[in-house]
Amino acid sequence: MKHVFGPVPSRRLGNSLGVDLLAFKACAFDCIYCQLGRTTEQTAERRRFVPPGDVVAEVRQVLDSGVAVDYVTLSGSGEPTLSLDLGRVIHAIKAFSRVPVAVLTNGALLGRPDVRADLAEADLVVPSLDAATQEAFERVNRPCGGLSVADVARGLRDFTLGFTGQVWLEVMVVAGVNDTPDEARAIVRALEGARIDKVQLNTVVRAPAESWAEPVREERLKELAALLEGLAPVEIIGRYAQREHPAPAADARERILATLARRPCGAAELANSLGLHPALVAKLLEELCREARLERVLVGGAAQYRIPPH
Ligand code: SF4
Numbered sequence: 001m002k003h004v005f006g007p008v009p010s011r012r013l014g015n016s017l018g019v020d021l022l023a024f025k026a027c028a029f030d031c032i033y034c035q036l037g038r039t040t041e042q043t044a045e046r047r048r049f050v051p052p053g054d055v056v057a058e059v060r061q062v063l064d065s066g067v068a069v070d071y072v073t074l075s076g077s078g079e080p081t082l083s084l085d086l087g088r089v090i091h092a093i094k095a096f097s098r099v100p101v102a103v104l105t106n107g108a109l110l111g112r113p114d115v116r117a118d119l120a121e122a123d124l125v126v127p128s129l130d131a132a133t134q135e136a137f138e139r140v141n142r143p144c145g146g147l148s149v150a151d152v153a154r155g156l157r158d159f160t161l162g163f164t165g166q167v168w169l170e171v172m173v174v175a176g177v178n179d180t181p182d183e184a185r186a187i188v189r190a191l192e193g194a195r196i197d198k199v200q201l202n203t204v205v206r207a208p209a210e211s212w213a214e215p216v217r218e219e220r221l222k223e224l225a226a227l228l229e230g231l232a233p234v235e236i237i238g239r240y241a242q243r244e245h246p247a248p249a250a251d252a253r254e255r256i257l258a259t260l261a262r263r264p265c266g267a268a269e270l271a272n273s274l275g276l277h278p279a280l281v282a283k284l285l286e287e288l289c290r291e292a293r294l295e296r297v298l299v300g301g302a303a304q305y306r307i308p309p310h
Contacts, residue, residue: 020076087118111155132186264306
C-alpha cells in the first residue's frame with residue numbers, strides 16, 4: 001500500500017483509514033506543530049501528485065477486506081485540497097462504499113470554487129483555523145507568502161454556508177504562540193455567521209515540527225473552550241477510543257515504519273492500530289532505534305517514535 005494507511009485509531013474519527021493524495025510534504029503552511037515535520041514543498045498551487053486510480057484501488061482493497069473502518073479520511077502527507085484529484089477520488093469512493101468520507105484541511109483554499117466543488121460529496125470536512133490575527137497566523141502556521149488570514153477565514157465561513165455535510169472546526173493552540181483569550185475572541189469574530197457543527201480544541205500531543213512548540217495547559221484550554229463556544233459546542237480532544245479490529249502480524253517492522261513515516265506516535269497506539277502484541281512492538285521499536293531508523297522523542301513527558309529528519 002503506497003497511498004492508504006491504517007486504519008489507525010484517531011482521536012477525532014475513531015478507526016480512520018488514511019488516504020494520501022500527495023507527495024511528502026506539500027502544504028501552503030509550515031505549522032510549527034505539524035506532526036509530519038517541516039514542509040518540504042510549500043505551495044498553494046493545485047496539481048496532480050499521484051495516480052488517482054491507484055489510490056482508489058487501494059481504498060477498495062482495504063474496505064473489501066472487511067476491516068473495521070469508521071471514516072475514510074483524506075489527509076496524508078500535507079494538504080489534501082492541493083490535489084486536483086480530490087473530487088474525483090471522493091466520488092469514486094462514494095460509488096462503492098458507505099463508509100463516511102472525511103477531509104482534513106488547513107482551510108487555506110476553501111475560498112476557491114473548484115475546491116468547494118471537489119469537497120461537495122464529502123460527509124465531513126474538518127477545517128482548521130488556529131488564529132485570526134495576521135501576526136499569530138504567521139507565527140503558528142507560517143503560511144506561504146501573500147496568504148491573508150482574513151481571506152482564509154472568509155473562505156472558510158463561505159464554504160460552510162454552501163456545504164451540506166458536517167463541519168468540525170479544529171483550533172490547534174500552542175503555548176505562548178496563539179493561546180490567548182484575545183486570539184480565541186478574534187477567531188469567533190472572524191467566523192461569525194459560519195455553519196459549524198462543533199469545534200475541536202486541540203494542542204500539541206504528537207511530536208511537533210519544532211521542538212519548542214509546547215502543549216497548552218488544561219486550565220487555559222478550558223478558558224479558550226468557553227470563548228469558542230460562541231461558534232459551536234466545543235470538545236477538548238482527549239484520548240482516542242479503542243476498538244478491536246483484526247490485523248495481520250506479518251511484516252511488523254515494515255508496517256511500523258510505514259505508519260511512523262506518516263506521523264509520530266507512541267508504542268501503545270502503534271500496537272492498537274496495527275493489532276500487534278505490545279511486547280513485540282516494544283522490541284521492534286528498540287531494535288529500530290538502535291539501527292537509527294527511528295528516534296524516540298518526549299512530548300508532554302510521553303515517549304513517541306518517529307523517522308529521524310534527514
Ligand atoms: S499541520 Fe497540516 S496545515 Fe500545518 S503544515 Fe502540517 S499538513 Fe500543513
